[in-house]
Amino acid sequence: MNIAVVSKKFDLSQDTLRYYERVGMIPPVNRTPSGIRDYTEENCKWVELAKCMRSAGLPVEVMIEYLKLTQQGEETIPARRELLLEQREQLLAQKAAVESTLDRLNFKIERYEIAMETGVLSWDREEV
Amino acid sequence: MNIAVVSKKFDLSQDTLRYYERVGMIPPVNRTPSGIRDYTEENCKWVELAKCMRSAGLPVEVMIEYLKLTQQGEETIPARRELLLEQREQLLAQKAAVESTLDRLNFKIERYEIAMETGVLSWDREEV
DNA sequence: GCTTGACATAGTGTTAACTACAGATGTTAG
DNA sequence: CTAACATCTGTAGTTAACACTATGTCAAGC
Numbered sequence: 001m002n003i004a005v006v007s008k009k010f011d012l013s014q015d016t017l018r019y020y021e022r023v024g025m026i027p028p029v030n031r032t033p034s035g036i037r038d039y040t041e042e043n044c045k046w047v048e049l050a051k052c053m054r055s056a057g058l059p060v061e062v063m064i065e066y067l068k069l070t071q072q073g074e075e076t077i078p079a080r081r082e083l084l085l086e087q088r089e090q091l092l093a094q095k096a097a098v099e100s101t102l103d104r105l106n107f108k109i110e111r112y113e114i115a116m117e118t119g120v121l122s123w124d125r126e127e128v
Numbered sequence: 129m130n131i132a133v134v135s136k137k138f139d140l141s142q143d144t145l146r147y148y149e150r151v152g153m154i155p156p157v158n159r160t161p162s163g164i165r166d167y168t169e170e171n172c173k174w175v176e177l178a179k180c181m182r183s184a185g186l187p188v189e190v191m192i193e194y195l196k197l198t199q200q201g202e203e204t205i206p207a208r209r210e211l212l213l214e215q216r217e218q219l220l221a222q223k224a225a226v227e228s229t230l231d232r233l234n235f236k237i238e239r240y241e242i243a244m245e246t247g248v249l250s251w252d253r254e255e256v
Numbered sequence: 257g258c259t260t261g262a263c264a265t266a267g268t269g270t271t272a273a274c275t276a277c278a279g280a281t282g283t284t285a286g
Numbered sequence: 287c288t289a290a291c292a293t294c295t296g297t298a299g300t301t302a303a304c305a306c307t308a309t310g311t312c313a314a315g316c
């Protein structure tokens with residue numbers, strides 16, 4: 001699978017795919033004898049994982065660290081677990097922040113809709 | 129309330145508070161005759177809203193736009209609602225991404241914990 | 257009244273995560 | 287074979303959201 005195909009498959013630019021590889025967020029991709037990238041299924045799985053993590057906002061740096069650990073064999077399993085636990089904490093906090101902001105948005109949207117119907121904009125809790 | 133107090137109250141740096149004001153993310157803050165910021169309760173509510181939105185990852189640009197609309201009177205209520213609806217969509221997408229990544233993390237953490245007990249690392253779905 | 261520390265503005269620096277070339281090399285259709 | 291196009295490496299540029307620095311003013315304690 002060449003880079004054009006993978007780019008379309010995961011909706012990531014070719015530049016981004018090369019960037020992920022260069023910084024070590026995914027392992028080195030297979031090459032044809034002439035040096036053209038030829039992604040294996042395994043390569044694709046890493047790309048997909050990277051995209052998933054990034055979409056949730058996990059730093060590139062963290063994926064680089066995770067990849068390093070996986071490449072150092074099974075004795076790094078506890079360290080990998082630790083790393084993932086930390087990131088889970090981050091994500092749970094992130095989720096809470098998103099949910100609380102969604103509450104705020106819903107409240108405001110509702111007030112605005114009432115205002116559009118009745119002509120009266122009333123904040124009945126601490127709001128601006 | 130001076131900037132030091134507000135900074136502590138919301139755990140935002142003084143630089144950040146000044147930055148938010150400068151770019152128009154919150155309205156201009158009251159000043160003493162000599163030019164020192166003197167935050168009112170209303171000012172604080174804007175700071176708190178700004179912090180909430182930013183914590184969920186909504187762009188500064190969006191808050192600037194929202195503030196502008198609120199300052200143009202009640203005829204912008206439909207536009208404000210539109211803006212908030214868009215951001216709600218963003219946040220729902222963000223929440224979905226976070227949840228799906230949390231699933232991935234939980235799956236991996238579990239495998240690693242099993243591996244640490246049994247010595248066997250088994251991926252039973254498409255994973256790296 | 258003088259030092260000291262908080263606050264002011266203005267401008268520059270930083271960091272993360274891409275993104276956009278440029279110039280060279282490889283590939284393919286006719 | 288050659289034109290046209292894809293991919294390569296390496297470097298430089300961009301953007302968002304602050305953080306830092308320099309320099310100047312003001313207010314409070316002694």
